[in-house]
Amino acid sequence: MPDRYISRLRLSAFRNYTSAALDLDPRHVVLVGENGAGKTNLIEAISLLSPGRGLRRAAFETLALSGSDGIWAVAATIETPFGPADIGTGATGDAGGRRVRINGANARSVEEMSDYLRILWLTPAMDGLFSGPASDRRRFLDRLVTTLIPGHSAAVNDFDKAMRQRNRLLDEGGDPAWLSAIEAQMAEIASAVHFARTDSLGHLQAVMTANVADTGFPEALFDLSPLFEDFAPETSSALEAGLIARWRDARALDRAAGRTTLGPHRVDLAVTHGGKAMPAGLCSTGEQKALLIGLVLIHARLVQQMTGITPILLLDEIAAHLDPRRRAALFDALERLETQCWMTGTDPVLFDELGARAQRFSVSEGHVAPLGG
Incomplete structure (x- = not known):
């Protein structure tokens, strides 16, 4: 009960x-x-x-x-x-x-x-999660993280607002000092978002491995694409410094692209069917559904363990x-x-x-x- x-x-x-x-x-x-x-x-x-x-x-x-x-x-x-x-x-x-x-x-x-x-949910609109755009998987991941860390959703929204402000300043040729201030703010928020995601996924994978047999659904393996291709910062300060430096160096590129080309809004969540060693997006519709259900059941157990x-x-x-x-x-x-x-x-x-x-x-x-x- x-x-x-x-x-x-x-x-x-x-x-x-x-x-x-x-x-x-x-x-x-x-x-x-x-x-x-x-x-x-x-x-x-x-x-x-x-x-x-x-x-x-x-x-x-x-x-x-x-x-x-x-x-x-x-x-x-x-x-x-x-x-x-x-x-x-x-x-x-x-x-x-x-x-x-x-x-x-x-x-x-x-x-x-x-x-x-x-609260956790599954809807028919999520059936194409593994084969759809990366933005859907990020949103799904952020929903899972928010169930563990209630302030995460607000942090993601704060990052998006700051990023839109940066994009607007770049388009308007704004003051470099203002850009530096906004990029510092973005980096602090991005660090919190990134480590909340990675820590939550690490815990989820551990609970998945230990308990998946009890669910009757297949094991899912997770991998979050890196923020940087050439190094993996282990601390918030290292991540913030790396983001600030790269956003500063990418201003001309981002101005031409009309968007910020690097950051936590660009990562993707990769899910693999553990039993078949097959990317979830290549599995049958029924297998994808089963993976998604099992993932939510295991996450519910993780939330219970971590929050009571x-x-x-x-x-x-x-x-x-x-x-x-x-x-x-x-x-x-x-x-x-x-x-x-x-x-x-x-x-x-x-x-x-x-x-x-x-x-x-x-x-x-x-x-x-x-x-x-």
């Missing part, structure tokens, strides 16, 4: 929900309904109870119910070993803004939600393309993980093997009703 889980979820003017209310026990949650009924909207709402923009990465001003005043809200009660915690987030009324409230008080930052719960909080999992249309053996392996792995998992699907039969381990809800046109079981 999970030691923390969502016991109550409330939505107001969110996506296609005028309102929604679910009262829950610790078991897994299965949401069944036709495509477009609002299943993914529901788990997207939960994903917003974590740093970042949620599983669709949507702008906050686009989340409100069509025809409403633009003010949406998501609230949940989280049962924890230390008692229940009420967490809510919603639009501020300002363009692009949102606020977070915890136990009735305004939170100082969105990262405070991570003191009470951690087992993340809640949001698995959108997870069972549709799994054969019966893989479905059984997934459900058994979720039980061993001892967390609350939210799963969506169009066919309730796909979740029959969960039996009494799940509570089921029907979703139809923005309305949710218990199915029983």
